[in-house]
Amino acid sequence: MFLQTLVTGLSIGGIYALMAVGYSLVFSILNFSNFAHGTIIMLGAYIGYFIISSFNLSFPLSLIGAVLGAALLALLNVELAYSPLINRRSPSLYLMITAMGVSIFLENMVYVTLGSHFYAFPEIFKQSNLKFFGSDISPLDLSALVFSLVSIYALHLFLIKTKLGTAIRAASYDMTTASLNGVNMTRLIGIVFLLAGAFGGLAGVFLGIKYMVYPTMGWITNKAYIAAVIGGLGSLPGAVIGGLILGLLETFVSVYISSTIRDVFSFSMVIIFLVILPAGLMGRHLEEKV
Amino acid sequence: MPLLELKNVTKTFGGIVAVKDVSYYIKQDEIIGLIGPNGAGKTTIFNLITGVYKATEGNITFQDRDITDANPVSIVKNGIARTFQNIRLFNKLSVIENIRTVLYREADYNLGNALIRSSKVTRIEKKLYDKSLEYLEVVGLIDYINNRADSLPYGLQRKLEIARALALDPKLLLLDEPAAGMNPDECIDLVELIMKIKRTYNLTIMLIEHHMDVVMELCPRIVVINFGQVLMEGSKLDVQNDPRVLRAYLGEEYANA
Amino acid sequence: MDYIYGVMAVICIEIVATVGLSVFTGFTGLFSLGHAAFMAIGAYTSAILTYFYHVPFVLALLLGMVMAGLVSLILGFPTLRAKLRGDYFAIATLGFGEAVRVILENLSITQGARGLPGIKHFTTLPVAFIFAVLVVWLTKNFIWSKFGRNAIAVREDSVAAEMAGIDLFKVRMLSLVYSAMCGGLAGGLFAHYLNFIQPVMFTSILSTQLTSAVVAGGMGSITGPVLAIALFIAVPEVLRVANMWRLVAYGLILVLIMVFRPSGIMGYHELSFEWISKIFKKNTRNKAGGKGI
Numbered sequence: 001m002f003l004q005t006l007v008t009g010l011s012i013g014g015i016y017a018l019m020a021v022g023y024s025l026v027f028s029i030l031n032f033s034n035f036a037h038g039t040i041i042m043l044g045a046y047i048g049y050f051i052i053s054s055f056n057l058s059f060p061l062s063l064i065g066a067v068l069g070a071a072l073l074a075l076l077n078v079e080l081a082y083s084p085l086i087n088r089r090s091p092s093l094y095l096m097i098t099a100m101g102v103s104i105f106l107e108n109m110v111y112v113t114l115g116s117h118f119y120a121f122p123e124i125f126k127q128s129n130l131k132f133f134g135s136d137i138s139p140l141d142l143s144a145l146v147f148s149l150v151s152i153y154a155l156h157l158f159l160i161k162t163k164l165g166t167a168i169r170a171a172s173y174d175m176t177t178a179s180l181n182g183v184n185m186t187r188l189i190g191i192v193f194l195l196a197g198a199f200g201g202l203a204g205v206f207l208g209i210k211y212m213v214y215p216t217m218g219w220i221t222n223k224a225y226i227a228a229v230i231g232g233l234g235s236l237p238g239a240v241i242g243g244l245i246l247g248l249l250e251t252f253v254s255v256y257i258s259s260t261i262r263d264v265f266s267f268s269m270v271i272i273f274l275v276i277l278p279a280g281l282m283g284r285h286l287e288e289k290v
Numbered sequence: 291m292p293l294l295e296l297k298n299v300t301k302t303f304g305g306i307v308a309v310k311d312v313s314y315y316i317k318q319d320e321i322i323g324l325i326g327p328n329g330a331g332k333t334t335i336f337n338l339i340t341g342v343y344k345a346t347e348g349n350i351t352f353q354d355r356d357i358t359d360a361n362p363v364s365i366v367k368n369g370i371a372r373t374f375q376n377i378r379l380f381n382k383l384s385v386i387e388n389i390r391t392v393l394y395r396e397a398d399y400n401l402g403n404a405l406i407r408s409s410k411v412t413r414i415e416k417k418l419y420d421k422s423l424e425y426l427e428v429v430g431l432i433d434y435i436n437n438r439a440d441s442l443p444y445g446l447q448r449k450l451e452i453a454r455a456l457a458l459d460p461k462l463l464l465l466d467e468p469a470a471g472m473n474p475d476e477c478i479d480l481v482e483l484i485m486k487i488k489r490t491y492n493l494t495i496m497l498i499e500h501h502m503d504v505v506m507e508l509c510p511r512i513v514v515i516n517f518g519q520v521l522m523e524g525s526k527l528d529v530q531n532d533p534r535v536l537r538a539y540l541g542e543e544y545a546n547a
Numbered sequence: 548m549d550y551i552y553g554v555m556a557v558i559c560i561e562i563v564a565t566v567g568l569s570v571f572t573g574f575t576g577l578f579s580l581g582h583a584a585f586m587a588i589g590a591y592t593s594a595i596l597t598y599f600y601h602v603p604f605v606l607a608l609l610l611g612m613v614m615a616g617l618v619s620l621i622l623g624f625p626t627l628r629a630k631l632r633g634d635y636f637a638i639a640t641l642g643f644g645e646a647v648r649v650i651l652e653n654l655s656i657t658q659g660a661r662g663l664p665g666i667k668h669f670t671t672l673p674v675a676f677i678f679a680v681l682v683v684w685l686t687k688n689f690i691w692s693k694f695g696r697n698a699i700a701v702r703e704d705s706v707a708a709e710m711a712g713i714d715l716f717k718v719r720m721l722s723l724v725y726s727a728m729c730g731g732l733a734g735g736l737f738a739h740y741l742n743f744i745q746p747v748m749f750t751s752i753l754s755t756q757l758t759s760a761v762v763a764g765g766m767g768s769i770t771g772p773v774l775a776i777a778l779f780i781a782v783p784e785v786l787r788v789a790n791m792w793r794l795v796a797y798g799l800i801l802v803l804i805m806v807f808r809p810s811g812i813m814g815y816h817e818l819s820f821e822w823i824s825k826i827f828k829k830n831t832r833n834k835a836g837g838k839g840i
Binding site: 033081084090092093094095096097098100101102103104105106108111112222225226229260263264266267268270271274278 | 801
């Protein structure tokens with residue numbers, strides 16, 4: 001029972017981490033909370049679902065389609081809705097309100113056009129559970145966890161090893177200096193959103209397999225935001241650790257205490273963290289410049 | 291007895307030392323200049339004095355009271371006011387409201403009065419309006435009282451900031467680069483204004499400034515900051531003739547030439 | 548006729564909540580995604596009082612406001628004390644809104660998710676109208692007093708405000724409690740208008756509507772949000788569109804406003820005859836840089 005809860009918690013945490021990475025990437029460079037990221041994840045899940053069910057294509061193709069589709073949507077999102085504000089150097093509160101607007105708009109567009117049906121992915125992972133030290137472990141949980149960690153590690157390598165990755169890291173420290181050093185900020189922001197969207201697509205597919213696909217599934221992504229806050233907004237390792245911690249805590253709370261209070265618990269967590277440790281576990285502490 | 295004294299004040303930001311072991315003082319009625327190259331830590335010192343940052347080590351005393359860990363609001367109440375390097379006004383408020391907002395600490399009407407806008411409220415509001423006019427008169431903004439603060443030209447915004455600081459009725463006024471972006475004529479104008487407010491309000495003034503003529507005009511005593519430390523402290527003549535100061539400003543090769 | 552009457556009553560009720568929120572979001576500059584929770588608290592408190600305990604309507608409304616105000620203290624004390632960044636605070640209010648709804652769904656006195664039917668119909672159009680006018684008037688006075696001016700100063704530049712001796716925590720807290728109490732009042736009016744309440748009526752959708760109205764109307768205006776919420780309710784009713792299309796429109800409006808006119812319909816102005824005539828005359832003074840508040 002304990003081991004099973006542990007693996008379930010870790011796999012949920014892995015998905016949270018996948019989602020939180022997108023938040024953190026955008027936050028690290030633009031310093032605002034992109035609340036529209038959850039909607040991109042939801043759209044990624046829809047794309048993945050329709051590829052696999054309507055076109056009868058294989059799971060890897062559906063995953064690739066979701067990743068590409070979500071990345072493009074994220075790029076569209078920044079170009080149409082955020083760019084004018086970024087260019088005007090609007091306060092981050094305005095960007096956040098815009099992001100809320102985008103999220104409300106897209107989510108309800110899906111509602112109006114596709115309805116509120118719950119779509120279930122066809123069976124991809126074997127239902128039969130693996131026996132492991134006498135506990136039942138679902139292959140889905142295990143592969144979600146492995147996939148999350150591998151892809152986030154790949155992102156980590158990209159940020160460290162490549163020139164583009166270095167430019168992104170430089171910009172996350174200081175956008176003005178980076179742009180003075182000849183980094184094309186508009187292009188860089190576009191790339192960051194492409195990356196965030198790609199991870200959103202990945203997360204969306206796994207989320208869809210686990211919880212089904214429906215318009216308000218983006219709501220779950222608020223958890224990813226919480227994970228990012230716990231880990232420290234803007235920090236990649238923070239997103240991973242925050243995701244895993246939140247996934248574990250939530251699963252244990254719902255198994256051992258009660259599933260009704262699970263969400264109340266998560267949101268209280270975020271308030272506690274914000275009040276006591278606003279930079280999260282791994283974030284940089286920013287004192288306001290005067 | 292100094293009015294304000296910094297003793298061995300150090301401030302680090304996550305391992306980076308911004309201000310290191312700084313000690314200096316300012317006496318009642320004095321006007322001193324804080325000079326040094328960009329990024330030397332001068333504004334950080336202002337932020338430490340006004341409680342925006344907390345010192346990592348050392349202590350700051352004002353009128354014999356330790357204010358090292360005091361919060362900004364209580365420091366203002368104790369009598370320290372400041373202006374900012376990058377002007378910080380209440381942009382969407384009118385010029386006069388910028389001043390009246392500061393004077394509201396004297397408004398002794400309560401929330402109930404405010405909600406029904408009793409005659410007490412209108413009376414106090416009027417009184418503070420008139421008082422705000424006095425401050426605007428002093429800095430020469432009387433013709434702009436109904437303009438929005440962010441619509442003023444740069445130089446006038448600086449003056450409005452000074453008026454707002456004056457309205458706090460300070461004993462010590464910290465001016466952070468008041469002449470930044472001003473032409474020589476405006477600088478002369480500013481020097482006169484600073485002299486005038488010092489006399490009128492009995493102020494002690496600490497001034498960060500890069501315009502050397504402004505500093506030399508106003509400040510008999512100067513503290514030079516470099517790399518977060520006090521490089522030297524002395525009369526303006528001392529400072530002018532000290533090779534270390536020249537080196538700090540112009541770099542090694544110039545000083546040796 | 549009954550239909551128009553109903554729409555107008557709802558508009559008046561929502562004006563109460565929106566104007567309250569404008570103090571918090573528009574004038575103090577803090578963004579909330581959970582103010583529907585205060586409406587829920589006001590609605591349930593007053594409805595339980597009139598329904599189970601036969602407390603007089605106005606007293607029940609008042610107690611609903613007080614309850615919403617008290618709960619806002621619980622939210623505000625830790626979050627505002629810690630001077631959270633705008634977006635951190637927003638996520639905290641989102642969590643708060645959800646928490647309140649979950650609690651209402653699980654309490655026995657609220658009869659859980661099934662809701663509370665049979666509440667007496669006290670909120671007629673004249674009653675709602677009187678309260679709307681009263682709240683607009685009180686809010687105008689509030690904004691034009693030291694309390695409101697301090698709030699604007701905090702919104703404009705919190706560091707400068709602090710250096711001007713303004714206690715950020717007190718100012719933000721007062722705005723939060725004020726907006727929460729207005730929300731509580733609106734909730735109480737709402738319960739006694741519909742005669743039936745359910746936790747699901749007070750989701751983040753309602754919070755979104757309120758916040759959208761404030762942003763669209765103008766963050767720094769009272770009449771702007773009033774106009775906006777009236778349009779938000781009336782236009783879909785006239786066009787008879789489905790509820791979901793409304794939300795599509797709210798989302799789009801938020802984005803368009805932020806992209807093209809971040810100061811909202813009214814900007815920092817108030818709707819008045821003087822202002823309207825000024826628009827038509829194209830006053831030259833506006834070209835010189837605009838008049839402050």
